[in-house]
Amino acid sequence: MLLFSLGLILGLVLLVWSADKFVDGATSLAMHLGMPTLLIGILIVGFGTSAPEIAVSSIAALNDTPALAMGNALGSNTANIGLILGISALIAPISLHSNVMKKNILLSLFISLLAGYMLFNASLSFSEGVVLLVALFSFIGWTIRGGLKTRKDSLINEMEDEISHKTMSLTMSILLLVLGLFLLVGSSQLLVWGAVGIATILGVSDLIIGLTIVALGTSLPELATSIAAVKKGESDIAIGNVVGSNIFNILAVMGVASVIAPNGALEPEIFYRDWSVMFAMTLALFLMAYGGKRENNRIGIEKGAILLLGYGAYTIYLAMGAIAL
Numbered sequence: 001m002l003l004f005s006l007g008l009i010l011g012l013v014l015l016v017w018s019a020d021k022f023v024d025g026a027t028s029l030a031m032h033l034g035m036p037t038l039l040i041g042i043l044i045v046g047f048g049t050s051a052p053e054i055a056v057s058s059i060a061a062l063n064d065t066p067a068l069a070m071g072n073a074l075g076s077n078t079a080n081i082g083l084i085l086g087i088s089a090l091i092a093p094i095s096l097h098s099n100v101m102k103k104n105i106l107l108s109l110f111i112s113l114l115a116g117y118m119l120f121n122a123s124l125s126f127s128e129g130v131v132l133l134v135a136l137f138s139f140i141g142w143t144i145r146g147g148l149k150t151r152k153d154s155l156i157n158e159m160e161d162e163i164s165h166k167t168m169s170l171t172m173s174i175l176l177l178v179l180g181l182f183l184l185v186g187s188s189q190l191l192v193w194g195a196v197g198i199a200t201i202l203g204v205s206d207l208i209i210g211l212t213i214v215a216l217g218t219s220l221p222e223l224a225t226s227i228a229a230v231k232k233g234e235s236d237i238a239i240g241n242v243v244g245s246n247i248f249n250i251l252a253v254m255g256v257a258s259v260i261a262p263n264g265a266l267e268p269e270i271f272y273r274d275w276s277v278m279f280a281m282t283l284a285l286f287l288m289a290y291g292g293k294r295e296n297n298r299i300g301i302e303k304g305a306i307l308l309l310g311y312g313a314y315t316i317y318l319a320m321g322a323i324a325l
Helices: 002-032 037-062 066-091 099-119 126-149 154-163 170-202 206-218 220-231 235-260 269-290 301-324
Strands: none
Touching (some): 002 037, 002 206, 002 220, 037 066, 037 170, 037 206, 066 170, 066 206, 066 301, 099 235, 099 269, 126 235, 170 206, 206 269, 206 301, 220 235, 235 269
16 A cells, blocks of 8 residues: 555656656747747647646556546546636636637537537447547647637737746757656556555545546646746636646547547446536536626636635545445
């Protein structure tokens, strides 16, 4: 038990560190290659912060533990909204100004419904995984196309300001990119090994471990990014970081995992309990962004507390269910 716990903790620490270095290296290298700032920004907001979930879920699928992979994706999305936006809103009110991000929030709601439709039978087929990956690349293309037409959007301006501070030499960029990628894969393998070992000893399902410990650990990059953003008054990055990550978690994380290990047997609760809570969180974010008068479309202390309490209640419910087993 101690060895598995150490592996899990060390894997999480290395995972978060390597993901950060991987993103910094990739961002700087892209700037050296002359890649458009908007495209770099999309990768930072979306793929960058979802890199831990993608790596962990891919390794989990390869190790024939699809429940851990899917639990990681759904649990991370729930934590992103309930925990991360909840904590961020308690630090400073989050106002939504970006039209690009408002469209992405609406899109995330539809993507969540698509995931629910696919998970209704408690499994994901190879063809469904392909559909999710095709939708991922379509989303990236649509976002770039829309962003190029909306140069004055507040989210794009905030991302350009953030990216301008991530410059380094070409040699260092390549070094960080390679090192980050190598450690990202290795730490994911270590984390999955520790998580599965703990689940086996405690008699807890891989799904529960993926929804809680693994999901919380892989969401740490989003937590750090959103807290730093709200402290600097960059509300659109704080929300964009979460929404972009959630879209990538469904399309990329679930897509890759189901292509690697299609039709893996999952517990029925993954739809009735876990997807339902994730969708409720996504719907709550949508209503906070669109519901009521324009001046009320922000996440303040009260709404942040509601999100945080909702996430806390869900986590306690999972823990009590695991103890009862």
